[in-house]
Amino acid sequence: MSTSPPSWWSPCRIAVGEARRWTIGPASLTAERRAHEWRVTVATGDDPLEADLEVAEVVDPAQPATAGATTSTRRFAFDASPASLALEPRLADRDVVVRPADPLTIPAGQTTLLYVSTPLWFSAATVDPRHTLFEAPFFRPSDTWFGPSTVEGELCYASRTTGRLDLSELPVRPHRAITPVRIRNRAKEPLPLERLKLPVGILPLLAGPRGLWTPQIVLTNSEGADRADIVVQPGAPSEAGSVVAIAQPRGRPDTALSLRTFGRWLRQGAAS
């Protein structure tokens, strides 16, 4: 029998003068409530794939979260500080580019299922009344460029993890969401999969016993087309088990799109 990981996104009531700490992956967030103020300190460690999870521990606010971590403190003033604070998970605010673990080629007419994990952001908000205080990533991913040249393209985030064909090879981390990506190669030529751009802005976030998920997306590579057709499958992926939706898509939740998704450019163009 598997036990569900604790849900770090549930609202937490904090008394005046009390401080609580959430340690989620590489980030540690300490929230201190004062009579007229919320003081929130975020400390980020060095390892983006850290999988620690501690939820709302009562701590001494003067005690640093992690030695050597990068910290930043934000203060929010109120007439009377709201009693509860919630951390709400969000998918990234730009599309995320993922690479397969090793060079992967999909022969003509074949279909494959790839599991990829993408970094999450969190939004800190008071509950009653509701005020969004700020939004931040658990670990700032690297920027990357996705396009046919240095002039034409789109700014994205680079995922630190690689896509896997076997779900069991993909560790469950509290600060990342798993997306099953089904890729159909309808072209007559093999499809070398070097980089894959995930349009996370159109995906909702689901929580289940195996962590955080998004619905499955289906990418279809057609003959002669430089763009892939994207379909977001309604409902939850079967691998995720019983899930609940905890965040809506950032952008318009279109179910069918056509986007540049496969990337095998730029290696030569940028070198000059």
Added chain:
Amino acid sequence: MTEWAVRLWRASIEGLRALGDVSLWAPLLRASLLLVVGVVLARVVRRVLSRVMYASHAQTRVLVQRVASWAVLGVFVVSALRELGFDFAVVLGAVGILTAAAAFASQTSASNVISGLFLGIEGTVSIGDIIRVNGVTGEVLAIDMLSTRLRTFDNLMVRIPNETMMKADITNLNRFPIRRYDLQIGVAYGSDLGKVHAVLMEVADANPLVLEEPAPLIIAQGYGASSIDLQFSVWARKEAYLEVRNDVQRQVKSAFDRAGIEIPFPQVTLHAQGPVPSAAEPPSQGAPDATNPDDAPSEPSADDVDDQDSARG
């Protein structure tokens, strides 16, 4: 005196009568009204276009606004002049002579105006761009009829005639969304180049503002006088360029220090010929006396001067 006063009195009375003549006042009033309406309407057109074209490029928006408002104002000015009885046939006849005279007098201005139009059409430079022209780098505040105004980073306003802009080499620093920063760096001859490569790549990997793709580049530039010269090139989005430039220089230095990789600097070693007397010992018989100008050693020859780096020393 009395006669002069009487004349003045009569002239005043006639003047007042003329002022009371509506046939004289009416055209003047109509012309004034037309001018006021023209100015107001030109402003309205300008504001409406500003709202309608809010999504358009700033340069295009400003150009369309100006042309439209000038056109509206021009129509009303011509109408006002007609009300005042100007004969445009005569005016047009005079225009030919005036044009020839004006052309000689305003060659530079005309050139600037035409250059400004071409700059707008060409679209190389737009309001808000960061450009470098004739050694001046700054943000384009406006491209006016005669000149382009830049705000430099030390907050100075620079006016560049449009004609100069047309002739000069202009570098637009933020036309494209990403930029490359090239760090020229030298490492000591004793350095393990494989390790240098790995350390530089780690620096790029650890900085989230450095783009993962296009991938960072390390280009061997050659064997320098004191070092093996490399170019370390990283890409960043244009908004983060300055931050990346500062971060990468600092981080490369720190990473090299941690890894024991030396960044050498030129050193000169002088090989002295003959024994050098110590200060405590008096010069021996026959040995040259350094204090005696006649015995001072000659200037070292070129063969005695050797450029070395500290790593090899």
